[in-house]
Amino acid sequence: MNIKAFYILLIFLFPSLLFAQKYEVNTLVKVDDLVKKIFIGTPEIAVSNVKFKGPRNGLAYFRFPPKGRLGISEGILMTTGSAIGTQGPNTSPINGTDNSAPGDPDLDKLARTTTYDAVVLEFDFVPVSDYISFRYVFASEEYLEYVDRGYNDAFGFYLSGHDISAPINLALVPGTRDVVSVNTINSEKNTNFYIDNGSTTDTRNFRTVNTAGIVEPLLEWDGFTRALTVRYKVIPHETYHIKLAIADAGDRLVDSGVYLEGKSFKAEGRMVWPPPSAAVKAVQKRKTLPREMLVEFDFDSWRIPDTSREKLYILWNILRDYPQSKFQLYGHTDHMGSTSYNQALSERRVRAVMAFLERLGCPRSRIIFAQGLGENKPKAENLTSFGRQRNRRVEIKIHWPKPGDADFIPPK
Numbered sequence: 001m002n003i004k005a006f007y008i009l010l011i012f013l014f015p016s017l018l019f020a021q022k023y024e025v026n027t028l029v030k031v032d033d034l035v036k037k038i039f040i041g042t043p044e045i046a047v048s049n050v051k052f053k054g055p056r057n058g059l060a061y062f063r064f065p066p067k068g069r070l071g072i073s074e075g076i077l078m079t080t081g082s083a084i085g086t087q088g089p090n091t092s093p094i095n096g097t098d099n100s101a102p103g104d105p106d107l108d109k110l111a112r113t114t115t116y117d118a119v120v121l122e123f124d125f126v127p128v129s130d131y132i133s134f135r136y137v138f139a140s141e142e143y144l145e146y147v148d149r150g151y152n153d154a155f156g157f158y159l160s161g162h163d164i165s166a167p168i169n170l171a172l173v174p175g176t177r178d179v180v181s182v183n184t185i186n187s188e189k190n191t192n193f194y195i196d197n198g199s200t201t202d203t204r205n206f207r208t209v210n211t212a213g214i215v216e217p218l219l220e221w222d223g224f225t226r227a228l229t230v231r232y233k234v235i236p237h238e239t240y241h242i243k244l245a246i247a248d249a250g251d252r253l254v255d256s257g258v259y260l261e262g263k264s265f266k267a268e269g270r271m272v273w274p275p276p277s278a279a280v281k282a283v284q285k286r287k288t289l290p291r292e293m294l295v296e297f298d299f300d301s302w303r304i305p306d307t308s309r310e311k312l313y314i315l316w317n318i319l320r321d322y323p324q325s326k327f328q329l330y331g332h333t334d335h336m337g338s339t340s341y342n343q344a345l346s347e348r349r350v351r352a353v354m355a356f357l358e359r360l361g362c363p364r365s366r367i368i369f370a371q372g373l374g375e376n377k378p379k380a381e382n383l384t385s386f387g388r389q390r391n392r393r394v395e396i397k398i399h400w401p402k403p404g405d406a407d408f409i410p411p412k
Contacts (some may be wrong), residue, residue: 001075021065023218025083028062034076039134041263042310046126049241055099057082058071062259069195069216072137073229075262080117080153080248080253086139086294093200093209095141096253107247109171110179115247122243124161128314130269132240133231138171140256142182143223151250152181157230161240162197170230181210182256185225196223227261236272262305271310271317290318293396294351298388299336302348303347304356313351316360322400329353330395331372332379334388339374347372348374354393359400368399 006378012294031052038061040047052059058084059076066073077083081097103115125132142153156179158167159337171180178184185193198214199222200207209222216224246258293315297307305314319325331346331353350370358364380387 003195006028016305021218021346022061022063023065023087025060025077025087025237026062026141027057027060031059031121034059038074038262039076039260039265040360041134041307041316042128044128044314045132045265048124048310050121050123051101052121055101055117057119058119059083059086059121064218068218068402069197069402070137070219070224070259071258072135072262075264076089076121076260076279077257077388078119078121078155078244078246079255080119080246081257083257085255086220086257087350088219088221090211090222092199092220093145093207093222094254095203095220096248097118098252098257100252103247103249104245106158107154107245107249108154110156110390111151111247113151113249115154116252117244118247120243120245122241122245124239124241126183126239127234127236127267129234129236129267129271131231131233131267132265133229133268134265135227135229135261135342135385136171136264136411137148137222137225137227137259137261138180138185138256138261139219139224141220141222141254143196143221144182144187145222147182147186147188148386151224152183153247153254154179155246155256155258156243156251157242157243158243159232162238164240164407167243168232170232174228180225180228182223186223188392193228195226196221197221199223203328221257227338231268233269236270242403266307266310266315271313286303290315291398293398295349295394295396296348297394299334299388299392300345302352304346304352309356311355312360316357316362319366319398322332325398326368327399328368329370330399331395332377332391332393332395333375334350334376334390334391335375335382343372343374345372346374349394351397 001148032050035050036047058079062077063074066071083123085097099117101117107115155171157170159170160167173180173184173190187196196213197216197219200209201210202208256257293311329350331350333342333346350372378391380390382388
């Protein structure tokens, strides 16, 4: 078989390979969905009053190859220019789009100059733990020409509410009080956080892109940070407000952007659930308590992903407050692989969930039935990747008995 015929066969048999290394940008996703369905990683966090201000072409859903240098595979992109214009390779040292939009007063103060083309996303939320956290990457066309050369594009994550007297900017260089910008993270300062992507080699004329230095051809950005983590202590079940904002400073053309990792805005630390104010109602009205919880797994894996671990933390906080409650575990897989292999994989997933709950302090006696069902009971169609993902799961069926009730009898 010649090379051409081989590639044609690959395309015919594995069309997904064509898209595996693409950087996708979609500006049509609804703003509310971007926050509630894409950004929020702990579903128990209540979100409301989602608002957006700025050019719509500067706010997008993005998807990036998991092994790419960006370090984030999907989420929200906020940019002072065009989201679609961030797609590489890097062919311009000062790429940008003038959206003729106003700036933001908070960012004016941060940059100490007038800002332009501001993109602002904000919402209220009620945390369910001691800490909230999320991950992001800052990228800019100002690398490296504009390092320490006056005004830099500005961005901030402003948290306010409850016990915070004035909004706090959470976009700081890890371990410091310095705000993240091209001045504070670059090839000479905090270099462990910086990735150069072929920034200009001619800092006087701004003409030449160093193509030999491009490490991520899917991105137009001259440079970007490694994935950084925001983590802040909060009071569970109190209302907070967060404002995520970025703007051009000093000029309208040389753009910057922030990538917010999908499902990374989540609860950390001690979980407090259900809310204290709802505890009495939960006892009186048991339908407010969950009857079922799903723990989803990656392909061919029984390791519990971080997002599913959060669910188990929340579950145990509920079970701990209701000592008469017990539950059943059922493991499942998609249809990829042999029947016998999938049966064994589903049993490993069940054991992984049991072991995790036991490490949290859950007695084995609370688990009254556990079984791996292999691929026999899919929750969704196995014909799509979305469906297969839904089928790679452990179902936790919870029984909230009334005083004096016998234990739940497992099905035959």
